[in-house]
Amino acid sequence: MAPSAAPSAPASSSSLSSQQLPPPSSILIIGSGVFGLSTALALARRDAFSQSSITVVDRSDSSQPGRFPALDAASVDTSRIIRADYADPAYTALGDEAQAQWRKQDKPTDLGAHGRYHEAGLLLVGDETPPAPAVAAPPSEEVLKPKLTGLDYARISWSNVVSLASKDPELAARIHELPGPEAIREALGTGGSSGSWGYINHNSGWADAAASMAWLVDQVKQTGRVSFVPGTVVSLERSGDTVTGAQLSDGRVLSADLVVLAAGAWTGALVDLAGQAVATGQVLGYIDITEDEQEKLAKMPVILNLSTGLFIIPPSDHVLKTARHAYGYINPTIVANPPLPLSPDQPPTQTTSPISLPRTAVTDPSLTIPAEAAADLRGALREMIPWPALHDRPFTKTRLCWYSDTPTGDFLIDYHPHWRGLFVATGDSGHAFKFLPVIGDKVVDCIAHNRPVDFRDKWAWKVTDARARTAVSVVTEDGSRSGRAGVTLEHALAEGS
Numbered sequence: 347m348a349p350s351a352a353p354s355a356p357a358s359s360s361s362l363s364s365q366q367l368p369p370p371s372s373i374l375i376i377g378s379g380v381f382g383l384s385t386a387l388a389l390a391r392r393d394a395f396s397q398s399s400i401t402v403v404d405r406s407d408s409s410q411p412g413r414f415p416a417l418d419a420a421s422v423d424t425s426r427i428i429r430a431d432y433a434d435p436a437y438t439a440l441g442d443e444a445q446a447q448w449r450k451q452d453k454p455t456d457l458g459a460h461g462r463y464h465e466a467g468l469l470l471v472g473d474e475t476p477p478a479p480a481v482a483a484p485p486s487e488e489v490l491k492p493k494l495t496g497l498d499y500a501r502i503s504w505s506n507v508v509s510l511a512s513k514d515p516e517l518a519a520r521i522h523e524l525p526g527p528e529a530i531r532e533a534l535g536t537g538g539s540s541g542s543w544g545y546i547n548h549n550s551g552w553a554d555a556a557a558s559m560a561w562l563v564d565q566v567k568q569t570g571r572v573s574f575v576p577g578t579v580v581s582l583e584r585s586g587d588t589v590t591g592a593q594l595s596d597g598r599v600l601s602a603d604l605v606v607l608a609a610g611a612w613t614g615a616l617v618d619l620a621g622q623a624v625a626t627g628q629v630l631g632y633i634d635i636t637e638d639e640q641e642k643l644a645k646m647p648v649i650l651n652l653s654t655g656l657f658i659i660p661p662s663d664h665v666l667k668t669a670r671h672a673y674g675y676i677n678p679t680i681v682a683n684p685p686l687p688l689s690p691d692q693p694p695t696q697t698t699s700p701i702s703l704p705r706t707a708v709t710d711p712s713l714t715i716p717a718e719a720a721a722d723l724r725g726a727l728r729e730m731i732p733w734p735a736l737h738d739r740p741f742t743k744t745r746l747c748w749y750s751d752t753p754t755g756d757f758l759i760d761y762h763p764h765w766r767g768l769f770v771a772t773g774d775s776g777h778a779f780k781f782l783p784v785i786g787d788k789v790v791d792c793i794a795h796n797r798p799v800d801f802r803d804k805w806a807w808k809v810t811d812a813r814a815r816t817a818v819s820v821v822t823e824d825g826s827r828s829g830r831a832g833v834t835l836e837h838a839l840a841e842g843s
């Protein structure tokens with residue numbers, strides 16, 4: 347639909363956005379992760395934007411020019427869970443829409459082909475009494491009681507996917523309740539178990555994230571419509587109340603009528619996101635396994651315990667990954683360049699105010715995960731795959747991977763309320779990868795003032811109070827998180843040293 351024909355924008359998008367019409371002649375997308383690249387693809391394919399130039403810039407590795415996105419982007423990894431299993435029916439429906447694309451694998455160019463998607467099943471479990479978090483809270487920290495527990499989330503998700511599958515008896519027959527640890531053990535098939543209640547959904551699975559992103563880059567390049575620029579944006583260019591482009595670290599300026607900020611967990615470095623979203627670091631550990639072990643685990647489903655956040659995805663290429671979906675760590679950082687303030691009439695954010703920003707092995711090669719996290723991942727491995735040979739096998743690699751977390755776990759896909767020419771597509775909250783085949787179209791719908799009805803409020807820029815704006819952290823309360831909120835990476839690293 348052409349933007350000029352679209353319904354009016356929701357209140358939070360403000361009248362500023364209507365002044366973007368007709369379609370911008372130039373669009374700059376900052377970030378080439380799932381959000382940025384899928385948006386580029388959707389724009390390039392949409393008639394309404396056929397006259398718009400589209401540029402994607404990413405701080406991707408300068409030693410590998412042409413490699414998008416950056417290696418430490420959240421979108422790049424061995425695997426990601428693909429599911430419609432959500433406690434929120436709107437995301438269940440969106441997940442279902444995405445899965446229809448992931449399942450396509452007849453042609454080599456189909457998204458799910460070439461081992462990019464595996465429908466291995468998902469075992470979603472929770473504990474009646476969740477274990478206490480291993481990391482101690484700093485004395486000043488508020489200990490939160492979640493509104494929804496991991497077990498609540500799993501039970502609601504069960505009811506959502508059962509309802510979704512009720513349209514098709516074949517899909518319905520692939521979902522089974524697992525009322526206790528023994529049923530969970532049997533469904534897992536490794537000899538291990540986790541949680542006190544759960545279900546298995548054989549309609550879910552996992553994707554090879556790096557291969558899927560390479561597929562997406564290829565799709566974008568094939569349109570012949572998108573220019574890729576390697577470079578790090580240090581600030582947004584402004585003129586009055588309008589964002590006019592971005593300045594790169596080498597001094598170049600990329601100008602555009604519309605800037606789409608899709609910089610993942612780094613977004614807060616470029617625009618003031620206080621109270622909207624915050625970068626949180628999540629932990630992963632990888633171990634090498636033998637051919638025999640790979641074969642034995644070939645049929646295991648993905649397992650995710652929503653009370654502990656710990657999960658294991660079936661191995662590929664002899665690498666087994668364990669990870670934790672939790673509140674994560676914040677990394678308060680003093681930035682040299684203040685981000686764009688909330689509105690043109692506000693002074694720049696004080697450079698002395700810390701912002702949580704990613705710290706990764708790309709920028710800090712000596713970085714390791716905190717000892718409590720390594721112990722937690724090890725515990726998951728021993729519980730979920732209790733094989734003596736794996737018990738103490740060292741992690742070949744560990745990683746901190748960064749979410750852009752919002753208070754509700756909803757994405758943030760909206761025009762900036764106070765700056766013309768600026769659109770934000772971030773707030774992934776650790777669950778956006780599965781939407782790779784559909785999220786770009788939704789972002790473009792939002793750019794065209796046609797936000798999907800079910801996400802009208804969820805994806806909007808939120809009005810926040812002063813308290814939320816002064817907190818360094820944002821706490822995601824969608825029921826899927828475990829651990830302690832607001833722990834700094836520095837504190838967690840120091841605890842184990």
Ligand SMILES: Cc1cc2nc3c(=O)[nH]c(=O)nc-3n(C[C@H](O)[C@H](O)[C@H](O)COP(=O)(O)OP(=O)(O)OC[C@H]3O[C@@H](n4cnc5c(N)ncnc54)[C@H](O)[C@@H]3O)c2cc1C
Nearest residue numbers: 377379380381405415420421427579610747774778779780
């Ligand atoms: C440990 C972990 C496990 C996860 N598991 C799942 C899962 O099982 N299922 C699922 O659906 N999702 C999962 N996710 C979430 C999913 O990976 C993310 O939601 C998604 O990848 C976010 O995409 P993005 O485009 O917002 O961010 P990113 O992929 O991080 O992309 C942002 C890009 O912006 C670039 N950038 C940042 N700042 C600048 C700048 N100043 N200048 C230029 N470029 C810049 C970065 O280099 C980066 O390439 C997981 C995430 C993590 C971390």
